[in-house]
Amino acid sequence: MQEDEPTGGTVNAVAQLAEERKKQVRDEWSARLTSLAETRDKAVFSQLFVYFAPRVKAYIVRLGMPLATAEEVTQEAMLSVWRKAHMFNSTKASASTWIFTLARNLCIDRLRREKAVEYELPEEEPDPDQRDMAEHSVIEERMNLAIAQLPENQAQVLHLSYYEGKSHSEIAEQLGIPLGSVKSRLRLAFSKLKAHWGEDA
Structure with missing residues (x-):
């Protein structure tokens, strides 16, 4: 016991x-x-x-x-x-x-x-x-445009994370890259998205 x-x-x-x-x-x-x-x-x-x-x-x-x-x-x-x-x-x-x-x-x-x-x-x-659905359409269009302008490797991890809902470790395994590389690419993508969204700020 x-x-x-x-x-x-x-x-x-x-x-x-x-x-x-x-x-x-x-x-x-x-x-x-x-x-x-x-x-x-x-x-x-x-x-x-x-x-x-x-x-x-x-x-x-x-x-x-x-x-x-x-x-x-x-x-x-x-x-x-x-x-x-x-x-x-x-x-x-x-x-x-x-x-x-x-x-x-x-x-x-x-x-x-x-x-x-x-x-x-x-x-x-x-x-x-x-x-405001018109505003929604504009926001969505800008987000898609911003993602399209990212380097392919950054857009890829962002797509897998958002559109496919995969975790960082799942993305690393699927792409055959280190977990740190996934996080680094996402951070770079965030930085570029911030710059894109800040154009009109």
Whole structure:
């Protein structure tokens, strides 16, 4: 009986460390979102975009949206993050909870517009702010243009990270390059995206 106790204690300690790490990550992203609201720093937005966009897309697909629609709603959701960051309150929700709520509300709006009654999402009030679809189109076009102007190796890792939702380690394995090279290429891509988005700032 006593022999089992150290093992159980180790498992509990590992679980506690994992939970603490999760909380640390949540707090870090909440701090970034708060920073975005205060500074409107496009580099911070790029970090949020690359991290959350593939997760939001996967979440929307799990809600039953077709892939093409999920990609459109993901773009809308991330645009809403940029436009509504000032509404985020870290004392009420984490960044991930707030962003996924934005995405779910957009899904509900989309389904109501399309009258797709076969989907049964939780009934909630639609996002009250008017979404400027023309602005969304311009933002998406600029993002695509910025990515197209990146060197091929940087655009490749950005595509795998965002559009395919792969982790850094998965990208490294797929491309046969060191993990550090993946992170370096993403950092360089962020820098160029920041410069591109800052043209009109």
